[in-house]
Structure formats: structure tokens, C-alpha cells
Amino acid sequence: MAGRVKKRVSPPHDSPELTRSADPTQWTLQSPPFDSISQVRFSPTNPEHLLVSSWDTTVRFYDTGDTDKPNEQKAKFDHRAAVLSCCWSDAANAYSGGLDCTVRHLALETEKTTPIGAHDDSISSMVWSTSTNALITGSWDRTLRFWDPRADTPQQSSSTMPERVYSIDIVGHMLVLAMASRLVRIYDTRRMEAPLQERESSLKYLTRSLACMANGEGYAMASTEGRIAVEYFDAKPEVQANKYAFKCHRQTIEGVDHVWPVNALAFHPTYNMFASAGSDGIVSIWDPKAKKRLRQLNKFNNPVSSVAFSCDGARLAIASSYTWDEGEAGAKTAERPAVTVKKLGDDIKVLGAMPxxxxxxxxxxxxxxxxxxxxxxxxxxxxxxxxxxxxxxxxxxxxxxxxxxxxxxxxxxxxxxxxxxxxxxxxxxxxxxxxxxxxxxxxxxxxxxxxxxxxx
Known part of the structure; x- marks a missing residue:
């Protein structure tokens, strides 16, 4: 059942280009998408290369530049409908999927797009498995599929899930799926016949984002209710005793508590801390072991819809765009989407966090x-x-x-x-x-x- 695409009114675009901010450690990219940004993803090998997928039906490839080097859009890939997810396989190849249900290969150097297969409903999330050299996609059609783009028949397998797949992430061989009805499954990609574990999310409301720890010990999940849960893979009771959940992205305004969805999570590739992005326009950086916030970035004018760390951990990409929490009425006053690149300092480092x-x-x-x-x-x-x-x-x-x-x-x-x-x-x-x-x-x-x- 393809094509459940609702026409949306894009936020107004007052400024033709977005440039550098007053903060010398961050800058915004030229030629941002025209509609809400679904994902930002850095290259696994080049800390300056970034993919941005959007509801404006495009995936854009940027050289993010530096404080003394201009940034530029290197390529743009058009799709038939909104793009919900994208990922890299290597420095020259990427993949995308969204509301048109098609899995596409993006050749970044030639700017060529090649369909390699399709789901029966919208593609919500995708990751590249370096351990199995395969693309993994999750969909609202309640399936998880593995793809080998080099094969004559790219689709290698399809596993039926009990619910719609909202988000997936991977670290090593450990694959985590967050689904509707608060269901969570954990797989070993070498043995996909059955899940290693089946869990129910400790969060009471809809799962909005999921990210695996860089050290391979567990993952974090976030919900629309302004909460984050930190979970661990090891099923031993003494390890499970360390899991916890906490409130975040909340404000008290004139005596009224405002709770904002947590739209995205991302773990640092070297230090085991993570960033959370909320509809309150805030990005916070957390130490999951110490259970404390290390830093909070200055508030953005729009909700923050996605975040990603560069492969060297020295940069954080921040997508600020309207997230439709207030419907079309909110879109009329929302500012133009923007992608900001922030250089990180030593204040976000967590010692002894990685293996x-x-x-x-x-x-x-x-x-x-x-x-x-x-x-x-x-x-x-x-x-x-x-x-x-x-x-x-x-x-x-x-x-x-x-x-x-x-x-x-x-x-x-x-x-x-x-x-x-x-x-x-x-x-x-x-x-x-x-x-x-x-x-x-x-x-x-x-x-x-x-x-x-x-x-x-």
C-alpha cells in the first residue's frame, strides 16, 4: 500500500541563504532543504561530508567546510515523495528511503540514483551493517529487510515483525528495532532466524528515536513525552539493574509545565556520551554512566529534528526545522529549515568510556x-x-x-x-x-x- 503521502505546507522562506552565526565554533550550511529535515548523517570516513534527507523529497550531499573554509552543496538527489531516512555505506555510496517505499542507491560522485527494491509501505529507517556488508531497512509494512546492492537480486531476506518499524540502529552485530506498541527487538545480524531478546519499552509513550552506544554495551531510546531510557544488552540481573530513564526537554513557562518530544539521539563515536535533540529547540549532551548533563547548546529558533556526530567526533551536525507538533498552524510561523555544524571541545569528553x-x-x-x-x-x-x-x-x-x-x-x-x-x-x-x-x-x-x- 504505497503512496500514503499527505501534502504539507512548507514553512516560509524569508532569507535566500543561511550563513555563519555569531558563535565562531559553528556555522550553517548554504542551500538547506525547503521543508522539514528528517535526518542528517556524516560520512563514515570523511568528517566534512554530510547527507541531509528531507520532506522536500530530496537528499542533499554537502561538504560542510570549516571555520575558515566555505561550505557547499555537492549534489542533490530528487525523489518522488518525502525522504525519511538515509545512510552511508562508504565514502562514495549512500542509500535512501521514505514515503514512496523505494530503496535507492545514491552514487555521490556521479550524482546518479538507482532503485534497488521496495517495501509495501513507507520506509522509516535504514542502517548499513559493516559486519555483514549489507543494507538493513525497516518499514511501516512490518518488515525488516536485508539488501546486497551488488547482487543481481539485491533483496537478500525479509523478516516479518509484530508491529510497524519506527527506528533501527546497529553497533557491531547487535541490531535494535523500536516498533509501534512500545515493542523492542534485539537481533544478532549473524543469526536472524529469531531475536536475541524481545522487550517492552520502559517509556510509556510513542518511541521517537533510538541510538546504540558506541561501546556496544546498550542503547538509548527517547519518546514524545520528553523522556530518555538508557538500556543494556546484557540480560544478567546485575547489568539490568543499571538501566534507567529520566525526564528531559521540559520547561516551566508562567507556571505551566511544557513537555517536548525528543526527536533524535546520537552517540559520540569515541566517547560514550550522547546528544539529544528536542522540539524545544535544545540540544543537550549527556554522560550516561554519570547520569548527568555535560552541556546544553544555545537554543535554536526551530525544533531540532536530527543530530549526528562526525566520524572523528569533532563535529556535531544539527538539523533545525519544523516537526509538525502543532500541525499546519505552526508551520505558518516556523522559520526556514537550517543545518548547523558545531565544532566540539574537550568539555564533552567522557574519559574511560570506550572499550x-x-x-x-x-x-x-x-x-x-x-x-x-x-x-x-x-x-x-x-x-x-x-x-x-x-x-x-x-x-x-x-x-x-x-x-x-x-x-x-x-x-x-x-x-x-x-x-x-x-x-x-x-x-x-x-x-x-x-x-x-x-x-x-x-x-x-x-x-x-x-x-x-x-x-x-
Whole structure:
């Protein structure tokens, strides 16, 4: 049942172009969409490249520029109806879907659009699975579908869900679906025959957004009622005891409580904090472990409909556009949609939040660390993203690369929270210098073994 498209009145457009704000750390993009923005998504490899999908039936591809470099729209892809979701597979390829029910491949360099398949109803959400090299789409037709765009028959599978799929997200092999009737399913993408877990949302109202933690431990969900729930994958009772929900995006105006929907969530790729975006025009940044707000950005003139962190974590894209909470009457006074890029500082960093590479050192001898197997290390930014490190020379290089970044002090208590301890009993004579020289800290005279945790 395709084509349930309601004609909407776009907000008025008074200014022809949006430029830089008074804040030197943020700027707005030229040539924004003409109607409400459904999603913003940064490239997985280039922190300056951004996709923006919109109800104006387009997906736009931007080079977001910098504080001293102009931004530009590099390409625009037209669709037959509103676009609700988009995602990247690599630096040159992306995908989109929306109210016309069609899954499209977007070739960013040639600006060519190719349909690869369709759902029976609107496509609400999509993600790219790097672990299975597949596109995953969720729809209001109550199905979840896997696609291989390279195959002669792109649709690889279709799984029927108990309800309409509103939002999906993925981290590693863990795939989370938020559906109507407050239903939640968690899958392992390697075994899609049955869900790992079926849950009911702890939030009482409609799920508006979903995002998986960058460290793979769980996810956060948000609702139309101005609440966020932080959940964990591990079903053990002691782990589930850590889940919680909290109120946010609320205001008291002249003695009256105003509750705003939370439209979007996004986790930082390196530090395990997340941003929430509300119809109150506010973006807040939260530390889920400490259960506190780290920062609140200045209020935007429109509701914030979507947010996304760049692959290096140094930027936050913010889509501010009318979200139709007040119907067509509100659209008449809404301002033009805008996409703002915000440079982030150290005040949003959460130390020790990501899975860590643990190196064991004996202070009496040179470096004793050796990788017993290949370890994929996620650097905070720069050229090393996704690089595979192996052997002692690579470990030294890794430590040097972290010299300019924040990392927690040596702490033996962190062992229980880490996945790998790599040591070697008998180092050869030609080992590299001790870690104290590499990290720029004075040598400490402590007994036996020192454990150094490095944020990855």
C-alpha cells in the first residue's frame, strides 16, 4: 500500500541563504532543504561530508567546510515523495528511503540514483551493517529487510515483525528495532532466524528515536513525552539493574509545565556520551554512566529534528526545522529549515568510556607489551581511523599517537572492564623505550606491574 503521502505546507522562506552565526565554533550550511529535515548523517570516513534527507523529497550531499573554509552543496538527489531516512555505506555510496517505499542507491560522485527494491509501505529507517556488508531497512509494512546492492537480486531476506518499524540502529552485530506498541527487538545480524531478546519499552509513550552506544554495551531510546531510557544488552540481573530513564526537554513557562518530544539521539563515536535533540529547540549532551548533563547548546529558533556526530567526533551536525507538533498552524510561523555544524571541545569528553586496549608494563624493564592477536583500534581522530595494529612497533606508534589526547591515568581497577590484556614474559634486549618516555610522564617507582589504560 504505497503512496500514503499527505501534502504539507512548507514553512516560509524569508532569507535566500543561511550563513555563519555569531558563535565562531559553528556555522550553517548554504542551500538547506525547503521543508522539514528528517535526518542528517556524516560520512563514515570523511568528517566534512554530510547527507541531509528531507520532506522536500530530496537528499542533499554537502561538504560542510570549516571555520575558515566555505561550505557547499555537492549534489542533490530528487525523489518522488518525502525522504525519511538515509545512510552511508562508504565514502562514495549512500542509500535512501521514505514515503514512496523505494530503496535507492545514491552514487555521490556521479550524482546518479538507482532503485534497488521496495517495501509495501513507507520506509522509516535504514542502517548499513559493516559486519555483514549489507543494507538493513525497516518499514511501516512490518518488515525488516536485508539488501546486497551488488547482487543481481539485491533483496537478500525479509523478516516479518509484530508491529510497524519506527527506528533501527546497529553497533557491531547487535541490531535494535523500536516498533509501534512500545515493542523492542534485539537481533544478532549473524543469526536472524529469531531475536536475541524481545522487550517492552520502559517509556510509556510513542518511541521517537533510538541510538546504540558506541561501546556496544546498550542503547538509548527517547519518546514524545520528553523522556530518555538508557538500556543494556546484557540480560544478567546485575547489568539490568543499571538501566534507567529520566525526564528531559521540559520547561516551566508562567507556571505551566511544557513537555517536548525528543526527536533524535546520537552517540559520540569515541566517547560514550550522547546528544539529544528536542522540539524545544535544545540540544543537550549527556554522560550516561554519570547520569548527568555535560552541556546544553544555545537554543535554536526551530525544533531540532536530527543530530549526528562526525566520524572523528569533532563535529556535531544539527538539523533545525519544523516537526509538525502543532500541525499546519505552526508551520505558518516556523522559520526556514537550517543545518548547523558545531565544532566540539574537550568539555564533552567522557574519559574511560570506550572499550580500552590494556597494556601491562614492568617499570624495571623496557616495554613488555605485545599484541597476541590483531586488535582493531579506533583512534579519536585523524588518519588512523580503522587502522589495524599488530606487534610491538605498532603498539609504540599507537602510544605516540595518543600523546596529544586525553586518557585516564594508570588504574589497575579498570582491568575488570576491559576485553584484552596483552603481555609478554621475557622481552628481548632491543625492545623500544619505556612507556613513560613515550607518554611524556615521569617514570614512577611502583612495584611489579603497572596497568595503563588507553582510550581507543
Amino acid at each position: 580500552e586496549l590494556v597494556l601491562s608494563f614492568d617499570v624495571k624493564d623496557p616495554l613488555l607489551a605485545r599484541c597476541q592477536h590483531q586488535c582493531a583500534i579506533r583512534l579519536p581522530c585523524g588518519e588512523g581511523v580503522g587502522r589495524v595494529y599488530e606487534g610491538e612497533a605498532a603498539v609504540v606508534s599507537l602510544l605516540c599517537s595518543f600523546a596529544s589526547f586525553l586518557y585516564p591515568p594508570p588504574c589497575s581497577s579498570s582491568l575488570a572492564q576491559n576485553r584484552a590484556l596483552v603481555t609478554r614474559e621475557n622481552p628481548p634486549r632491543d625492545d623500544p623505550p619505556p612507556p613513560s618516555a613515550l607518554l611524556g610522564s615521569p617514570t614512577s617507582r611502583v612495584p611489579a606491574t603497572l596497568v595503563c589504560s588507553v582510550n581507543c
